[in-house]
Amino acid sequence: MSLQDAILKLARDAVVKFVRKDQVIGLGSGSTAAYIVREMASLDFKNTLECVPTSLQIKVEAEKGGLRFADESMVPDIDVVFDGADQIDAGFNMIKGGGGALMREKILISAAKKVVIAADEGKFVKSFSRSVPIEVHPMARTAAAGKLQKAGGRPTMRTLDKGYPFITENGNVILDTTFASISDPHRTEMELKSIAGVVEVGIFTRRADAYYKAKADGTFEVIY
Numbered sequence: 001m002s003l004q005d006a007i008l009k010l011a012r013d014a015v016v017k018f019v020r021k022d023q024v025i026g027l028g029s030g031s032t033a034a035y036i037v038r039e040m041a042s043l044d045f046k047n048t049l050e051c052v053p054t055s056l057q058i059k060v061e062a063e064k065g066g067l068r069f070a071d072e073s074m075v076p077d078i079d080v081v082f083d084g085a086d087q088i089d090a091g092f093n094m095i096k097g098g099g100g101a102l103m104r105e106k107i108l109i110s111a112a113k114k115v116v117i118a119a120d121e122g123k124f125v126k127s128f129s130r131s132v133p134i135e136v137h138p139m140a141r142t143a144a145a146g147k148l149q150k151a152g153g154r155p156t157m158r159t160l161d162k163g164y165p166f167i168t169e170n171g172n173v174i175l176d177t178t179f180a181s182i183s184d185p186h187r188t189e190m191e192l193k194s195i196a197g198v199v200e201v202g203i204f205t206r207r208a209d210a211y212y213k214a215k216a217d218g219t220f221e222v223i224y
């Protein structure tokens with residue numbers, strides 16, 4: 001039994017518990033969200049669902065599974081959004097954006113009636129211990145990096161192999177920014193969001209309706 005078995009099982013459980021006929025479903029991005037999409041694709045009522053994807057990665061996964069898509073005007077009607085996370089602290093705040101889809105993920109997570117998060121146990125931590133992805137307009141990258149430093153951060157522009165900048169689906173760059181500590185995630189989220197040129201901050205403070213924790217022994221736990 002492995003972590004992958006646990007994710008497979010939790011995906012099944014999450015879909016059975018949270019997806020109903022005729023719903024509008026938000027699709028987060030990443031490998032864990034992809035397991036949930038594959039599970040949704042096996043529902044006999046999948047043709048009644050309308051999905052709003054947060055990235056091309058998850059859209060392609062949903063296309064492979066024959067899921068239907070809703071127009072973006074349906075965002076306020078999303079019944080449930082399924083997503084992964086990069087870190088979840090003891091207060092259930094999250095760091096997201098490891099895949100660069102943070103802007104659309106934040107839009108869906110703030111709009112959806114229900115939020116369901118799934119992550120492996122290693123991502124549940126007492127307090128944040130990794131960098132915060134911050135999406136910035138390319139024109140603002142130097143100015144915003146300076147302001148992030150003044151706010152106590154150490155920003156590094158995300159790059160691909162060979163040093164090319166990673167460009168988000170919105171045409172922006174990501175400054176992965178390390179902080180010594182984040183004692184008040186909501187305050188930090190708001191402070192960073194107010195920097196000119198910052199499009200979105202990878203600190204997510206909305207409490208989800210359920211957190212699925214996948215364990216290395218092949219089991220999972222649900223925290224409501």
Ligand code: 5RP
Pocket residue numbers: 028029030031032033083084085086095096097098099100101102105
């Ligand atoms: C993408 C995200 C993902 O949800 C996060 O990176 C987790 O991905 P994975 O399930 O592949 O570990 O925030 O922007």
